[in-house]
Amino acid sequence: MKAQDRVYEALVHVGNDGVTAAQLAKKLELSRPVVSHYLNGLLKEERAAKKGTKPVYWTAIAERKMWPARQADAFQNFIGYDGSQKAVIEQCRAAVNYPPDGLPIIINGKSGVGKSFLAGLIYRYACDQGVIDADAPFIILNCADYANNPELLSSTLFGHKKGAFTGADQDKEGLLKQADGGYLFFDEIHRLSFENQEKLFVFMDKGHFRPIGENKQWHTSKVRLIFATTEQNDEVLLGTFRRRIPVKVHLRSFSARPFSERMQLIDNSYRQEAKKLGKDLFIQSDVVNQLCFQPMEGNIGMLRNLIQLSCAHAYTANRDQETLTIEQIHLPEADQGKNIPHVFHKKLPPMQVRHDGKEQNVWNDESSELTRHIDAFLQVPARERSQKEDDERSRLSLAFTKLVQAIVQLKQNNALFLDDSATVHAFFHEALRLICERYGLLVSKASKEAMYAAFLSLNDLQCSKEQLKESEKYLAQSFPKAHYVAEKFSEKTADIMGGRASGF
Structure with a gap:
């Protein structure tokens, strides 16, 4: 039985009168902070309730019949877990669940992207899954603290025996032993x-x-290992060491995140500050635009610092106000950029944040505009053939032109997540070059990039086979030559991506 379930069982036997955390700790022979941690976990899961103040009394709530079917997923706390960071999270889940003891993971990314936060979520997920005990240790070692003293790091990591060196007057247990049964997180592993x-x-x-x-x-x-670094693995880690870390993930920088995720990160950070201050916040449009689109060298860490500082300035100036207004003057002077563009040639709406967290900001994710254009394009072949053929061809061309323009605009404003890579980019343009040479086509550089953006977007398009079949049939009838070349291009990209030799 997991430790948190033991706490719950003890609460059940207490009855409706309740019990304090200190009393429960004594009963279970656990420390009070540990019991408080589990009680708060039960509170979040709606399996426990508390009443009173100083002392607080805890009681159990009858478990729901469907409770065992619901398993917590700590990764839902990571913004982008089902978006731009979905592949990263899937790899982390696989590493945690791989029997018998999981797989080592290394997290790459620039400073401030959330490597340490993700490491903590990996640990929590492992606890939730029951692959480690709920009270298993999670120990952090920052290798940078020992960069100039590798001998001390050896002692800290592996421990030492009495008399091993001057000053070693007793045996010392190292972090590897202290983390037995849990996780050991090596931050800045490149300093090892x-x-x-x-x-x-x-x-x-x-x-x-x-x-x-x-x-x-x-x-x-028996310890699971997580590593993190801002550097290239092959430049700072021994090959023999790298080969023993099968799971490698990379976290995107703030500016490389989709528009909707950047807005969520800003909203989430302001909510944390509103809760601490106990005040509602009104964040002006210029501030939202500034934070969303200015370069963030420190990424999410820098974003949170700027937000915290803006709240501090607003609170100092207007602490008596029920609602604090965050203005651009509350950002550091160096960050009050005047040349940050307003995305899509319009200002972003202001944010309103309540300290009780009851209301959520709702903004129009501009990528929904892409869905609208895709639907409009696919609906053309589905309509009845009541118009002249030339009119239908013109309407289809116009719908496709608008679709491509929407994709390009979103990509330029970094508001659309595209699973891009240098390899895919090279493969695509090589296939396009061969097709152009084979059929004597002249395509401008801008058109090639537009085609590439459309290729990435439409590659993940979810629609019925019947709808695709109807669309392809209509395109073949209306644009037979273009459809033929498109088929050859599709074959070519499939051949290249599959690593096979190809011919026409």
């Missing part, structure tokens, strides 16, 4: 010396290690 990388990959292979000064006995520990 090559010697310690070698010692660590021996542990990853064998599951055992020797503390400093131990020459006879091997020590064991």
